Amino acid sequence: MSEAGQGGWRPGGGRHVLLAVHTGRQDITELARSSAARLARAGITVRVLDDEAEALGIEGAEVVPADAEAARGAEIVMVFGGDGTFLRAAELARYSHAALMGVNLGRVGFLAETEPEAVEETLTAIEQCAYSVEKRLAIEVDVLDAAGNVVGGTWALNEVSVEKAQRSRVLDVVISIDSRPLTSFGCDGVLFATPTGSTAYAFSAGGPVVWPDVEALLLVPTNAHALFARPLVTSPDAVLSVAIPPDGNRARVSADGRRALDVPDGGRVDVRRAARPVRIARVHPATFGDRLVAKFGLPVRGFRDARRHDPGHELPPSRNVLARDVVSLSSGTDSGSDGAAREEVRGGTADPDA
The missing domain is CATH 3.40.50.10330 (Probable inorganic polyphosphate/atp-NAD kinase; domain 1)
Incomplete structure (x- = not known):
């Protein structure tokens, strides 16, 4: 071993x-x-x-x-x-x-x-x-105070969300990539996700589905009050940061929905690739595409070939695309x-x- x-x-x-x-x-x-x-x-x-x-x-x-x-x-x-x-x-x-x-x-x-x-x-x-x-790929998180001192940290396999602590207020954020300011807006929060987590919280917030073998970091704003607040896909070696103005709303960090940290007033959250995957x-043998088809019931027949139009008609209910009777790979196929x-x-x- x-x-x-x-x-x-x-x-x-x-x-x-x-x-x-x-x-x-x-x-x-x-x-x-x-x-x-x-x-x-x-x-x-x-x-x-x-x-x-x-x-x-x-x-x-x-x-x-x-x-x-x-x-x-x-x-x-x-x-x-x-x-x-x-x-x-x-x-x-x-x-x-x-x-x-x-x-x-x-x-x-x-x-x-x-x-x-x-x-x-x-x-x-x-x-x-x-x-x-x-x-x-996993991600590591540092939480810094207004003076730039690290006051906490965590990690995640799926995603880290920086969220507003008070539901009645908008969270003001400044987004930076590799220490260079990119944009600012008010929002409910910002998600930092891995490709593994692209089908989780980030997906429901409008982020892209990323195949797990793609090495990248995702940034997905949630309910942003801005014209330019699109999901971003960055280098896996980038450092993604969100700064919270000292006069803004209080923020907190949630990692995989399991670990939580508070962000100090005027603090910052840095997200980067974790050293250990x-x-x-x-x-x-099912591929990631097969899993998408199975989990979301995606249509896999051409729309012109379909004779029925009710949801879920694409595959017989007794068959699962993850089973070998649907997905067949030759013994020499990787x-x-x-x-x-x-x-x-x-x-x-x-x-x-x-």
């Missing part, structure tokens, strides 16, 4: 898989239990978080605190839930070389690629190390068109250079 010899916490040696589970639903916990039993039969040590252990009741599982050490030495963090559970698991995997592998049990689930009916195939891939790992394990910096994983060992 890539963690060996690097001071990572790896009790007992061997292969380890950490489970992150939305325990609020019985069907999810049952699927996690059955998956854990199969992994254990394959000789893989299953870890569970201490705040989920009682609800899961997995006999023989290794119970670990839900902190930065939880994924140390683990090969996979297997996520059972929706994108919210996936983002919580990303916090656990951030400081390790573990790759995230999600089973989508939520409503949309762009981050978790495996649907419940394909769990057995995913478990086989884990047992045989027959998966690839994508390195997804997030690693996501992939098993299935399925990594949507994967950022894919790397093959063999023998349970991933590239240690995150």
Whole structure:
């Protein structure tokens, strides 16, 4: 394993898989239990978080605190839930070389690629190390006071939003790119997103959909009072800044909807590419375009060929574009068109250079 010899916490040696589970639903916990039993039969040590252990009741599982050490030495963090559970698991995997592998049990689930009916195939891939790992760009955030001193910081896989703290007032902002002022306007907030997060909050705010293998940073104003307040796509090496005038409204930062910080009066928020990417394990051959079609029910037949005009007629309801009966790739085809910096994983060992 890539963690060996690097001071990572790896009790007992061997292969380890950490489970992150939305325990609020019985069907999810049952699927996690059955998956854990199969992994254990394959000789893989299953870890569970201490705040989920009682609800899961997995006999023989290794119970670990839900902190930065939880994924140390683990090969996979297997996520059972929706994108919210996936983002919580990303916090656990951030400081390790573990790759995230999600089973989508939520409503949309762009981050978790495996649907419940394909769990057995995913478990086989884990047992045989027959998966690839994508390195997804993440972003780091610095919050500075009026004197330019860093007073806080966080990170995000999807997006960071700078929002007005008082709903009744407009937030005045000054936007800068690489320390050069670009524009200013009043708004409800400003989103800074990664390509991975382009289909999340930024998408609903009118931002572009960006393929995950495109390295870029996105800036999307929300409800701006300005003629020029279009979404921007910048270099991944740019530093994006939003300054809050001292006489303006109070602002706060929200990262992935999970971590929040206050911005001091007259302060500034700087956003840049994180030094460490997030690693996501992939098993299935569906491309990112296939996922867009499946998640949004996009029409994939020419409009002149369509004979029906009711919503959802493009694909029979029993078929899913993510399933192999719709998406067929030859054995020699590289399925990594949507994967950022894919790397093959063999023998349970991933590239240690995150």
